[in-house]
Amino acid sequence: MKTTIQEQDGNLVAIFEGRLDTAAAPQCEQDLKPLNDCAGHDIVLDCTALDYISSSGLRLFLGVLKNAKPKGSHVFITGMNADLRNVFTMTGFINLFEFK
Amino acid sequence: MSLSKRLNTSVAVRTTFIALLTSSLILLLLALWQSHQVRKVVVEEVQRQASRSMDNAINTIIDRLSSVETAVETASGYADVFAKDEKSCYQLLERLINHNADISAVTLLYRDQYFPNQGSYYAPTVYREFGGKNILTDEIGGPDYDFCYLETDSNWIYTNKLRHGYWCLPYLDSMSTKRPMVTYSVPLYEPDSTIYAVLCADIDLNWVKKIMDDSKPYPYSRVSVVSRDQQFICHPDSSCILGVNVFEHARKKGGQKSIELIRRMLRWERGSDTMDTNLFEGMDADDFADELSEYNKDGWNSGPVIVYFAPVGRVQWSVSFTIPESKILEGPNDLRNNMLMIFLFTLLMTSIVLYVVIHRELRPLKDLADSTHELAKGRFDVPLPIIRHNDEIGHLRQAFSDMQTSLSHYVDELQATTAQKASMESELNVASSIQMSMLPKIFPPYPERDDLEIYGQLTPAKAVGGDIYDFYIRDEKLFFCIGDVSGKGVPAALVMVMTRALFRTISAHEASPERVLAQMNETLSEQNESNMFVTLFIGVLDLPTGRLRCSNAGHDVPLIVGEQVAFMQVDSNIPLGVMEWKYTAQEMNVKPQTTIFLYTDGVTEAEDASHGQFGEQRMHEVACQALADGHYNPDALLKRMQEAVHQFVDGAEQSDDLTMLGIQYTKEQRAVCLQREITLTNDVQTIPQLAAFVDEVCEALNFDMSKSMQMNLALEEAVVNVMSYAYPAGTQGDIHIEAQANDVRLKFTITDNGVPFDPTAKEDIDTTLSAEERPIGGLGIFLVREMMDSINYERVNGQNVLTLRKRL
Structure with a gap:
């Protein structure tokens, strides 16, 4: 599992690669820390290369959203495959995030 | 109309007739008695009167005769003075006749040749002219006229013989008058005591008749x-x-x-x-x-x-x-006749008056009867006749008036009540359909399952009943219950609804029947102001294993129809809603093809017309017969039982709800085509090993990427849950995962030695909440449920056993 934070066009972009399972979640949480300081920027979670996400990953996503929202930042998800999107649909997360 | 008919139809006629008859009889007897008395009195009176009159007449006659006698005797005393001379004797005679009005003639009959110049018999006479007042004299003696001396009974001869005054026998006057006469004669004596003449005074007896006539009563x-x-x-x-x-x-x-x-x-x-x-x-x-x-x-x-x-x-x-x-009785007879006439008249008048009065007095009754007929036709506002008298009829009218009023009220009330009842009945029907709709009523309920057959039915005694049965499957466990609320009707139905709601609510996160019962009991006891109680049997059948845990709250013990027919071995405990109680549970293994037959006392206590009860013995026999015939699947068994009960009661009214529930466990053992296992420590860093294991299984079963990911997700969430909760922080333990597949489904069994932990008891998360409201945790089990067909938790031999299943 590899998580990269980039700045593109004024947005903070997090790029996920591999499996975001419970085992990977603590490291990923560390990697996502820069997103805490997101004032003035929208956040894009790039899931193009994400193969798998468990509830631990969903919790991280929710954490990012809960942090960004009070600061007026939008959180976008991009490039998510159908299976993952299915999980989002199931859990109602699809209503919480904006998709690009 | 004939009298007899009138007598029956008219009080006036009848009363008049009776009064007439009675008074007629009395008056008739009275008249007879009175008539008799009057006759007696009159006859006595007449006799007295006649006697008196007769005495009067006799006395008068005697007086008159005496006065004549006295006059003649007196005259005889001084006769010598005049009688010795043939001429002066007339003076004596005239004097005598003048002084005595009764004497009609006086004659002196002289002895033969007393006066020689006068011939043989000289008889000077002085008499009153018949019909006149003149006193005439005559001489009736002589040779040709001497009858006075010749007849034997003549005055002369008798007087001579008797030598004293003498009344001769009455005779008819020899003269033309032919009057009845009587003569008093007195002899006149010479000094030598020879009789020389007889002085005769003739009396006309017509005065006797006159006296008699005057004195006749x-x-x-x-x-x-x-x-x-x-x-x-x-x-x-x-x-x-x-x-x-x-x-x-x-x-x-x-x-x-x-x-x-x-x-x-x-x-x-x-x-x-x-x-x-x-x-x-x-x-x-x-x-x-x-x-x-x-x-x-x-x-x-x-x-x-x-x-x-x-x-x-x-x-x-x-x-x-x-x-x-x-004639004597003429008076009494007249009196009697008059009295009879008066009586008749009185009776007639009395009858007429009586008839008229009674008829008039009773007329209001007829009017009242007419009004009552109208009343009977349903016209409650019909006016009653006005009766002014405060008499019995007045009271009757008042009573009718009261009756009319209360009848009217009663009918109004009745109508209102009927309407109310109708609306209540329709509400009851709605209530009944609501109640029935709460019971599972689509059979078979789980057509997709091959391990379960269920059939149930409830026939309420009243529109809404107090019996309950329910079942549902959660996490590969069949929760079922059957119960009976004390009493019947709406109150029982309300408690039944509450019981069912409690059963569903509590068993949704509590899989131990005894604990479900305990919680239900707590709630029901708390609010039990009406002292209703519920007998309830709860069973939880673990479908994968056939393990049955059950707990009984005072309900009839179910029958197990399997290899043989037997009552289940369970503690009866006490019914719900009575008091706090620690309920016990029993556990048994249900072999495939076994049918559990649950029922309420509506079956065992079904009564026939003579109040005999169907009884457990008959129920047992029916079940045995069904088993012997091989027709003991729930549908067949219930129908058989129903038929037996119907036959037994034979048309008698159903006294209690009749409820039965049959559950047959039909799991078949299938050949295992895949078997893998892995043991992990309780460290989330072992998750990749789990992922590899799951991928391997999925690959063996030719799952596509999408399905493999779902399996991964479900297993990871389940195992992480166990790691997090079964082994509290800091404890070490293993988690054993076994994958098994037959040609129908894939099964993962996750076993650990941690503290008892039932992840299925967790409540479902709400996926519709906003980001701010969503809690961070709680997603895991939700995802497992979503990904797998079933999740099933059992605590077996001190181990938590979680089973996940997925149809292939």
Whole structure:
């Protein structure tokens, strides 16, 4: 599992690669820390290369959203495959995030 | 209308008739008695009157005769002065006749040749001119006229013989007047005591008749006088006077009784007798002429008469009054007739008045009856007749009025109640359908399952019943219950609904039946103000294993129909809602093909017409028969039982809800085509190993990427849950995961030795909440449920066993 934070066009972009399972979640949480300081920027979670996400990953996503929202930042998800999107649909997360 | 019919239909006629009859009878008896009394009194009075009259007449006659006697005797005393001379003797005679009005003629009969110049018999006489006032003199003696001396009974001869004054027998005047006469004669003596003349005073006996007539008690009385020579001196028929012998007369007229009467009279007795015929009939006097016609009418000539008779001693006569009985009783009879007339009139008037009054008084009753007929037709506002009198009829009318009012109220009330009842009934019907809709009623309920067959039915005794059964599957466990709420009807139904709701709510996160019962009991006891209680049997059948845990709250023990028929071995505990209780649970293994038959007392206590009960014995026999026939799947068993109960009660009214539930465990063992296992430590860093394991299994089963990811997700979430909760932080333990697949489904069994932890008891998360409201945790089990067909938790032998299944 590899998580990269980039700045593109004024947005903070997090790029996920591999499996975001419970085992990977603590490291990923560390990697996502820069997103805490997101004032003035929208956040894009790039899931193009994400193969798998468990509830631990969903919790991280929710954490990012809960942090960004009070600061007026939008959180976008991009490039998510159908299976993952299915999980989002199931859990109602699809209503919480904006998709690009 | 005939009288008898009127008597039956009219009170007025009947009352009048009875009154008329009664008073007629009484008055008739009274009239008879009174008539009898009056007759007696009248007869006595007549007798007294007749007696008095007779005494009067007799005394008068005697007085008159005495005065004549005295006059003649006195004259005889000084006769010597005048009688010795043939001329001066006239002075004596004239003096005598002038001084005595009763004397009609006075004669001196001289002895033969007393006055030689006068021939053989000299008889100077002075007499009253008949019909005139002149006193005439005559000389009736002489050779050609000497009857006075020749007849044996002549005054001369008798007087000579007797030598004292003497009344001769009555005779008819020899002259043309033919008057009845009687003569008193006194002898005149010479100094030598030889009789030289007889002084005779003739008396016209018509005065006797006159005296008698004057003294007769009643104008219609007949008088008669009989002389001692058996002649009538006085008789209504003048031809009889001195003409017939009284005995002859009596013999001719009246026979023996009359003769006897005459005998008594001639013995100078005094008395009275009743004769059938009138001896003394006949009319001679002109003064009877008027009465004649009148009395003949009344039968003077027929019918009995009463004869009163008494003697006149001096002259040896017998006087008599004859009075026809009919005349005596005329008064009483008239009185009787008048009284009868008056009675009849009174009765008639009374009857008319009675009839009119009763008829008028009872008219309101007829009006009341008419009103009541109207009332009976349902016209409650019909006016009742006005009755002013405050009498019995007035009271009756008041009572009818009250009845009308209360009837009207009652009917209004009844209508309201009926309407209310109808609306209540329709509400009850709705309630009943709501209640029934709460029970599972689509059978078979799980057509996709091959391990379970269920059939249930509830026949309420009333529209809404207090019986309950329910079942549902959660996490590969069949939760089922059957129960009976005390009482019937709406209250029981309400408690039943509450019971069912509690069962569903509590068992949604509690898989131990005894704990479900305990919690239900707590709630029901708390709020149990109406002291209702519920018997309930709860079973939890673990479908993968066939393990059954059950707990009973005082309900009828279910039958197990498997290899044999037997009652389940469970503690009965106590019904719910009574008091706090620690419920116990029993556990058993249900072999495939076994049917659990649950029922309420509506089955065992179904009553026939003679209150005999169906009983557990019969139920057991029916189940045995079903088992023997091989038809003991729930559907067949329930139908058989139902039929047996129906046959038993034979049309008697169903007294209690009839509820049955049959559950057959039909799991088949299938051949295992895949078996893998792995053991992980409770460290999330072992998750990749799990992922590899799951991928391997999925690959073996040719799952696509998408399905593999779902399996991964489910397994990771389940295992992480176990790691997090079964092994509290800091504890070490293993988690054993076994994957097993047959040709139908894939099964993961996750076993650990941690603290008891049932992840299925967690409540589902709400996926519709906003980001701010969503809790961070709780997603894991939710995802497992979503990904797998079933999740099933069991605590077995101190181990948590979580089973996940997915259809291939």
